[in-house]
Amino acid sequence: MQRPAPANLPPLSSAAQAHSDAARAHLRAAIAAASGWLPFDHWMAEALYAPGLGYYAAGNVKLAEPDADGRTPAGDFVTAPQLTPLFARTLARQAAQVLRQTGTHTVLEFGAGTGALAEGVLRELDTLGLADTQYLILEVSADLRARQAERLAPFGARVQWLDALPQRFRGCVLANEVLDAMPVSLFTWSADGKVLERGVAVDAEQGFVWEDRPASPRLAAAVAARMPALPGYVSEINLQGEAWIDAMGAWLEHGAALLVDYGFPRSEYYHPQRAGGTLMCHLRHHAHGDPFTAPGLQDITAHVDFTAMADAALAAGLQVLGYTSQARFLMNAGLMELLAQLDPSDAQAYAQAVAPVQKLLSEAEMGELFKVLAVGRGMTQPLLGFARGDRLGKL
Numbered sequence: 224m225q226r227p228a229p230a231n232l233p234p235l236s237s238a239a240q241a242h243s244d245a246a247r248a249h250l251r252a253a254i255a256a257a258s259g260w261l262p263f264d265h266w267m268a269e270a271l272y273a274p275g276l277g278y279y280a281a282g283n284v285k286l287a288e289p290d291a292d293g294r295t296p297a298g299d300f301v302t303a304p305q306l307t308p309l310f311a312r313t314l315a316r317q318a319a320q321v322l323r324q325t326g327t328h329t330v331l332e333f334g335a336g337t338g339a340l341a342e343g344v345l346r347e348l349d350t351l352g353l354a355d356t357q358y359l360i361l362e363v364s365a366d367l368r369a370r371q372a373e374r375l376a377p378f379g380a381r382v383q384w385l386d387a388l389p390q391r392f393r394g395c396v397l398a399n400e401v402l403d404a405m406p407v408s409l410f411t412w413s414a415d416g417k418v419l420e421r422g423v424a425v426d427a428e429q430g431f432v433w434e435d436r437p438a439s440p441r442l443a444a445a446v447a448a449r450m451p452a453l454p455g456y457v458s459e460i461n462l463q464g465e466a467w468i469d470a471m472g473a474w475l476e477h478g479a480a481l482l483v484d485y486g487f488p489r490s491e492y493y494h495p496q497r498a499g500g501t502l503m504c505h506l507r508h509h510a511h512g513d514p515f516t517a518p519g520l521q522d523i524t525a526h527v528d529f530t531a532m533a534d535a536a537l538a539a540g541l542q543v544l545g546y547t548s549q550a551r552f553l554m555n556a557g558l559m560e561l562l563a564q565l566d567p568s569d570a571q572a573y574a575q576a577v578a579p580v581q582k583l584l585s586e587a588e589m590g591e592l593f594k595v596l597a598v599g600r601g602m603t604q605p606l607l608g609f610a611r612g613d614r615l616g617k618l
């Protein structure tokens with residue numbers, strides 16, 4: 224995370240620059256209001272979600288949609304549901320098993336982005352004979368919610384948006400790349416073995432600078448429970464993600480949640496060699512490590528410590544049902560059968576449909592870095608996505 228932004232970032236338009244300047248001014252005001260130092264998770268929350276200014280809360284393009292010819296699209300990054308409808312269709316097969324097993328009729332998706340996953344899941348559920356499924360979405364970005372409403376309008380009242388967490392829920396929960404978008408705390412270990420919290424201050428030139436302060440007892444205890452003291456080591460901890468799973472323990476009455484994201488088990492996450500953490504920014508398809516580069520215009524993310532999420536689920540009384548790589552999950556859930564249904568006689572169309580699938584499955588791309596964690600309550604049979612290659616023992 225201390226890596227500077229690459230020199231080859233594309234130039235910003237004057238409108239984009241003006242937007243980022245406004246976001247910077249907002250962040251400086253937030254730091255001033257906090258007496259000159261803002262813990263990084265608060266800074267990140269404002270940079271991503273401040274109404275009208277934050278990356279996810281302003282009207283920029285963000286999530287890219289590949290064009291019909293599969294060319295590099297506008298936006299900042301592409302997620303699996305946008306790469307190929309086969310991702311959503313495969314996830315739908317797993318969702319269908321959960322709905323049938325529990326006798327429920329509702330899917331709840333968190334952070335639905337452009338609505339691509341919702342659209343693909345609903346279509347596949349129809350073909351699987353589950354056309355009575357209701358689809359709920361909880362989206363914190365008003366801008367993305369409007370985009371989803373437009374895309375999902377053909378489904379009418381089957382799709383509804385929630386304004387807050389449900390009181391209770393029975394069915395299948397989906398969250399693709401949502402945990403990585405939650406604000407994380409940054410910490411470092413001091414030379415004398417103390418946990419310091421990394422925050423953001425403003426220097427004499429009005430730029431953002433890192434400043435470390437003694438961590439709260441809660442943060443220090445959470446860090447010390449996860450890794451040994453390694454002076455100079457910098458990393459993140461996603462307490463908001465853990466709290467989100469903790470809350471799920473109260474509202475998920477019966478069903479399973481499929482959490483798809485990039486990350487590792489704890490032993491890899493806090494590996495001594497990963498001494499700079501996993502914080503990453505995405506700006507116009509460039510990934511870099513400097514969150515101060517263009518606040519309001521770039522995504523800021525951290526990988527997920529899946530051990531922490533599984534622990535949070537267990538502590539909240541949920542079952543941990545499975546954990547495996549995205550490639551393994553998709554193959555278990557039937558991606559290859561769906562691929563086999565494609566018509567290879569149109570070689571060009573076929574190649575275009577297969578290329579993104581290779582990206583989803585390839586170890587060098589999304590297949591291994593991305594994982595699927597399933598947690599739930601009242602589930603009595605194994606989930607098909609984890610039938611082979613389950614890695615629960617690694618958490």
Ligand SMILES: C[S@@+](CC[C@H](N)C(=O)[O-])C[C@H]1O[C@@H](n2cnc3c(N)ncnc32)[C@H](O)[C@@H]1O
Nearest residue numbers: 279302333334335336361363364399400401404
């Ligand atoms: C990286 S995008 C992924 C979008 C989409 N799931 C996809 O795969 O294309 C992260 C999404 O999560 C949403 N988000 C972040 N925190 C959230 C939360 N606590 N509850 C619901 N949505 C959230 C963001 O607004 C955004 O839509």
